Amino acid sequence: xxxxxxxxxxxxxxxxxxxxIAAALPADFPAPIVVVMHMSPESPGILHEIINRxxxxxxxxxxxxxxxxxxxxxxxxxxxxxxxxxxxxxATRGPKENRFRxxxxxLFRTAAQVYGPAAIGVIVTGNLDDGTAxxxxxxxxxxxxxxxxPRDAMFPSMPQSAARHVQVDHSVPLSEIAPLLVRLxxxxxxxxxxxxxxxxxxxxxxxxEEDPLKAGLRDVAEPSSIACPECHGVLMxxxxxxxxxxxxxxxxxYSAGSRSxxxxxxxxxxSGSPSARCTKAVC
Numbered sequence: 399x400x401x402x403x404x405x406x407x408x409x410x411x412x413x414x415x416x417x418x419i420a421a422a423l424p425a426d427f428p429a430p431i432v433v434v435m436h437m438s439p440e441s442p443g444i445l446h447e448i449i450n451r452x453x454x455x456x457x458x459x460x461x462x463x464x465x466x467x468x469x470x471x472x473x474x475x476x477x478x479x480x481x482x483x484x485x486x487x488x489a490t491r492g493p494k495e496n497r498f499r500x501x502x503x504x505l506f507r508t509a510a511q512v513y514g515p516a517a518i519g520v521i522v523t524g525n526l527d528d529g530t531a532x533x534x535x536x537x538x539x540x541x542x543x544x545x546x547x548p549r550d551a552m553f554p555s556m557p558q559s560a561a562r563h564v565q566v567d568h569s570v571p572l573s574e575i576a577p578l579l580v581r582l583x584x585x586x587x588x589x590x591x592x593x594x595x596x597x598x599x600x601x602x603x604x605x606x607e608e609d610p611l612k613a614g615l616r617d618v619a620e621p622s623s624i625a626c627p628e629c630h631g632v633l634m635x636x637x638x639x640x641x642x643x644x645x646x647x648x649x650x651x652y653s654a655g656s657r658s659x660x661x662x663x664x665x666x667x668x669s670g671s672p673s674a675r676c677t678k679a680v681c
Contacts, residue, residue, distance in 0.1 A: 402429035402516050402583045403466065403482065405509045407502030407532065409436040409524025411552030413448065415572055416522075420453035420471065422576035427455060429518075429583045430466040432480055432487050432509070433473045434500045436524065441476040449473070463488040474500040481605050482508040492605045493649030494628065496528040503651070504605035506532025511594060511602055515540035516587045520575060522546040524556035527655035531638060533560045537567075539592045542582055544568045546575065559655060563641055597636055601651070610649040619645060626650050 408415055412435040423431075435445060449457035449471055457471040458464060460480060464472060464487050474480045478489040479500050495501035502521070506529065509517045519536040521529045523546060537543045543566040548554035550571040561569055570578055596618050603613035619634035626633050626646035633644040633652070644652045 401587055402518065403509055403513045404429050404431040404518045404520065404579055404583065405482075405505050405536075406431060406433045406520045406522065407435075407506065407524070407529040407556070408433070408522045409502075409526075409528065409553070409556055411523035412436070413445075414552070415546070416445075416449060417452045418572050419522075419576050419579075420449045420455060420457070422573070423453055423455055424580065425454035425469070427469050427580070427583070429468055430487075431455070431471045432466075432482065432505060433471060434480060434502045434505045435473070436498050436502075436528070437476055437500070439477040439499075443475045445473045446471075460487055460489050479504045479605055481505065481602075482512045484512055490605065490607050492607050493610075493651065495605075495651040496526065496653060498528060501651075502529035503532035503535075504601075507535045507598060507602050508605060510535040510539040510541055511598070513541065514592060515589055517541035518544065518579065518582050520544040520546075520579070521557050521560045522572065522575070523551040523553045525553050526555055527559035527653050529556055530559045530563050530655075531641070531643060531653065533564045533566075534638065534641075535598055537564050538598075539594065540590065542567050544570070544575065544578065544582075547571050555655075597638065601645075604645070604649045604651075610645065611647060615645060615647070615649075627652075 446457035446459040460472050472487050479492050495503050506519050517536050519533045533543050545557040545560045545566050547569050548558040600614045600618050604610050619636045622633045622635040624633045628650045629648050631646045636643045
């Protein structure tokens with residue numbers, strides 16, 4: 399297996415952020431980089447082409463499975479998640495998380511599971527809080543957590559949320575992320591045994607397209623009084639060191655901050671509220 403992996407999550411404003419990072423990386427960058435940026439299901443899928451025009455590293459769109467190689471940037475096409483497996487990155491059609499597919503959390507959780515202390519997670523500009531749970535997983539399993547300084551971000555919500563809920567190792571302006579990644583990937587990895595929390599294992603299985611109930615969702619969550627905006631089934635409530643998140647029986651995942659305008663607000667979610675139907679195309 400490769401010594402290091404870098405995973406990057408972005409949303410609103412992310413295209414420009416990724417251009418800045420890719421342009422500043424050296425041609426001999428020693429680790430693979432896997433990127434998820436929120437996009438519409440109708441996106442034309444040109445992210446890899448844009449990245450290829452701005453920097454020396456080759457960007458590859460992963461529509462099935464690709465072997466991870468140092469000095470490569472891997473991105474998803476529209477409407478698939480990317481998950482990490484030993485030595486590979488694979489596209490899946492697992493359920494949406496935080497109303498998105500691709501979502502950041504499945505990528506980060508699977509990178510944490512496979513690479514442990516060798517995983518480096520980076521959250522840059524974006525709205526709401528996708529990526530927070532995934533970055534928490536990377537930190538929990540010994541990896542390195544990096545966020546763009548929210549004061550420097552075009553849309554600060556995602557890095558703010560990550561910094562609020564995760565003990566991040568580095569919070570730096572966008573212009574400093576690429577040099578920081580060069581330093582981090584050059585540092586030795588100190589491996590040690592870490593137990594993977596049961597709920598994280600269940601969510602990783604769901605991202606890899608296992609049936610949520612067979613994966614053990616009932617063992618790590620309790621029924622709530624809220625219906626899933628996507629499929630209208632009962633949402634199961636998970637707790638992750640104080641953070642409240644939800645999954646339904648088909649696997650759709652929501653955090654308290656991932657709501658659409660018609661999804662219950664966080665305060666109402668905690669006390670139980672009527673179901674709501676999401677009208678957004680990316681729900």
